[in-house]
Amino acid sequence: MGGTVDEGPVAATRDAFAYLELLAREAPAAHFDEPLRHVPPAPGTDATAEGDGATSDRARQLAREIQGKFERQQRRDMGSTALLDVAREFLASHGVDELLRLTCRRARTLLSLDIAYLCLYDQKTDSHVVKAVDGHSSDLTPGFVVPPGAGLANPATRRAAPVWSQDYLADTRINHSASIDEVVRAEGLRAIIAVPLGGNGTHFGVLYAGHRTVRHFSPEEVALLGTLSEMAAAALENAGLLDELRAETTARATEAVRVGEELRSVRRLAEAQAALMERTLDGSSLPQLLAAAGDLLGGSVLLADAAGRTVVGHGAAEAQPAPEAFTAAALAARATDAPVESAPGVWIAPVRGADDRLGHLVLHRAEPPTSEDAGLLRLCGQAVALLVRPGAVTEETVLREELAEALLIGGEWIGQRLLAHGRTVGLDFTAPFVVVAARPVAGLTDRALAWAAAYTRDNGGLRVRIDDHLVLLLPGDDPAEAARTVEAFARGMGSPATVGAAGPVTEGPGALPAMYDRSVRALGTLTALGATGKAASAQQLGPVMTLLSHERDVDGFIRATIGPVLEFDARRSADLAVTLEAYYAAAGSPTRAARRLYLHPNTVSRRLERITELLGPQWQDLTAGLDIQLALRLHRTRESLAPCPDSADR
Template sequence: MPEGRKPYAEVSEMLELLAREAHTEEFERLVRSAREAGADEIEIARLTRAKDLSLSIRSLFARRQQREAGLSALVDTARDLTLPYNLDTLLKVITRRARLLLGLDMSWVTFHAFDEGVSYVRAADGHTSAITVGFGVPMGGGVGRQAQQRSAPFWTADYLRDESFLHSEPIDDVVRAEGLHALMAIPLRQEDTELGNLYVAGRGIRHFDPDELSLMSSLADLAAVAIEKTRLLDQVRNEVAGLELNTSRAMSSSAAEHHLRRVHGELIDVVLEGGGLPALAGEAAVLLGGPVLIRDQAGRDLYTSGEFPALDEAEIRVASLDAHTERRPVTSAGGAWIVPAVAGQEMLGTLLLAPGARTEAKADAAYWNQLLVTVAQVTALVLLMQRSAAAAEGQVRDELFNDLLKGNGSAAKLAERARRLGVDLNGPHVVIVARPEGGSLGRAVIWASSYAHQLSGLKSVEGGCIVLMLPGTDAGAAARAVSDELSTALGHPVTVGTAGPVKDLTGISGTYQEARCCLDALTALGGTGGTASPRELGFLGLLLSDSPNTGQFINSTIGPVLEYDAQQRTELARTLEAYFASAGSPTRAAESLHVHPNTVSRRLERISELLGPDWLEPAQALEVQLALQMQRTRRALLSRRHDQAGHAIG
């Protein structure tokens, strides 16, 4: 070691290099300088270890910065994909974003034609020659087949040399022609529908890390939602165009024909200009001559234009069922018009027109019905676009929630990500794990996204279960609300475990595990279709909890008895202990208490009034005995602490 140098001076210099993000060569030069200055082998080994750790830390920070940059780019992409493109333009946006996210040479999108066994290229980006729009990619081999079979991204660092998967000669020829090495395929799926694959490729050998796979998987999810939205938008445009054509042929009055065309044009302009439900409802109210009410698929009011009169909800439910079943406008007994807002086969909501709306257009029944259907179709389009935008943002919110559930990252970084997304994590939250016992999980996921958004919460999907984190302090009440609404939406029972509240970000992962344990316990106890929290599971919940609250268990089990004893100076708790100790014999209990058996009987009657008539049922009786033992143990511990404190003072 050079003279005058402190033992850890070089290590301090390592930290300074790390702080100013110095080049790797400067770290190596510091070790060489120490060796040239005559440092011993121990000192050299210590410096080498410090150098390696410093470079590892720098690499870790670089990966995290890269991941945050990727997530930021993904948010920008999500916003970009919500714009009203046509399908070809949208696919060009997707391929360009995919190529730029990973800094690769090429990207392309294919759509499956299962009946032909081929997946056709619909858009490509980068310097390509062999991969052009219309090129047929065989579905029997290559990385695309692996991604489709696994329903997950599949990649290879060097395609032609990789023998771990089945090759296809036409694909191999294209790879050679383009000079490609690294290749990744990501499946495009919308719920249970396989749309195609998204590919990214580079002309150098490259290994993809888990963060890059996650990033591309999220992009593919966003792209699938945007593609489906755009297809439905094109479908609505075609239907509207067809409706205009059919209407123009059927109309006998040129004035009516002009009016219907103007309606179509104005409403489509509202959608394309991003006016949303308020603008659409206002425009529809003017065109239809009366107040308009828009409801979602669950029957909840979304927006009202004007003063909408009170409705007989039972009557409206019957009329709505007829409207959605027959896919046509119907009137309720009270005169309100109910029109289904649908896209394809999916019911998105309902448009209601108040009784007494303008009547001159109703003289031609066919024209009036077409007018109502057109307004409802455009309403469905707006609902679909809003849901797609929410789904895009939801991908990023889901990433945050998954990290909270797994405890990934520091509390400060998680809080900052939450702040950027407008998620308030400062107050108490409860965690809910809901398992549908039938029905489509995709439908349950859509419901959960809407429900979490309405309540300013977060949602995720883990192992076939919906996981929700919602603001609140009553976990049991929140679980029952989720069970009621989700089971109604699915038409199947839902089993729900819950825990909380939790106020600390670092405690969310543990609270989730408690809720999961409650769900498993409920299943093991034959409670499928029910709800349970640690408090509701009684002593079993106490065992499942990461932070058992014995005081709460005692109060919830025998609290009324203890309170009565304290207020009336009675001995009901002592009578309970004697009763259980004597195997449920009032006579023997009276002997141990030195009172008359009638006294014990009266005390037991009072206990039944306080605890309810079922306190002697086996399950509740067990909890009462456990609570009594815990209370006795707590008293003994408190007495001992008091005695010890007295001795210390003395």
């Protein structure tokens, strides 16, 4: 018996196969309405039959769900592939800055967003600072500081999970900040997502991504961006460690280079010392030794005396510096034990060795000496000292110590001994000498002792250390000029000093102790006046020294000021001192002075002429007049306080 086929189930089966065919072709979702439009209803059936229509709708719904899953899986696969590419890029990256820029670019492209920027956490300011931006169009640049506690960074960091808003400016759940809102408004952003960066319990910063339209971030997109942030955090941590390793490696390499250079320098100095000592011991002459020194230093080397005159030289003759410049450079070189430039291309270095007066090495070279060259110059100086005056240290030192002791002791018996010792070390006590007492402001440091020794040696004098000051015995007849010069040199050598001077001494070494006392009193007077770091002679201080010095020599001041007048009065009973007092009381008028003394004016005039013969014409100067008046007052006061002869007899 022939039967009829039920077209309802057949049509439903046909629709199901059609949907399966669409799924197999991976057709887009819009094509899933096609089977219902193109398949005609079965003959003799109602096209709107409820059962068949429901079956077709269910088949279409299932097909769409399956197709949606396929699309999501495809997006996940594409995201995984993209993350794999990012991992390769991270592994190939070489620096933190490059990683930051790459992370922003990938965050923007993975989710097809308009902008991405990355902030790192600054622990000092407790804020996030923008370090990299991709896709921006406003003033959002690296260096922008995200205010703490505002925006999406705080909740994202607190939750350690992504936080987003589909419309940032309109979102009332966010703690808004004016500066952040201004940037968001300038960029035209609506949707923003913030993902924390961190690892192993450490917070690095926050990765932001934004879109310029309202957008809902799907769970897949949030997860994708979260995975990217984890990869970026790991890469940044590794890059930081790698940068530290590179920095440490670079530092070690630099240190190795420095140590190698020092070793080469030490080796060169040792070889130079051996070569110079070999030349010294095998009988080489001084010109040959200086020639070897010039070869080592890449220039020409001369030996100059204390005055800068060339003793012996090597190579072409070069112009010597001016005497003043040479002296200043020589003093500085002895004080610092380092080469000092005295003229362009001319460097002075002391010869340290047997005799303090051996002189100086003069190096002519365009380039300044390096520290290694300074060491070579010292070695050359030692070799020159050994070659010129071997074994003279002990003799010279002893003689100078004996002269220092003689200056302190004094006495008539020491005179001939001083003369003999002075001639031995180049001193001539028959010529005028001045005595200078200098107290360094910083105390008797090695620098002060060095410049004092160098100054006296180069100027033909003698240096003595006494208590807290230095005594310089120098040739010359102007103590004021000597004091100023010594003070200037001390200041130039970095050791300022207060300086008092006295002299000149012309009657031999027996007068040195007394003149030394005057220089010390001048030094004490300057100290009492608060003139630290200044210089003056005893003559310049005059009566002030008598009043302020620690040891007041009133008798010496009276003798030095009006001594000839008092001696003349004692021999002739001429009353010259009385006439002087009347003259000053009469304001310098001989006529009024004569009325005070009940004498004829001519008598007063003759007495004043005699005073001029005894004291010199300068006695009428203003400064000398003040000294004379003070001396007269002191003399009169002392005379009035002396006991009468009759009362003494009783």
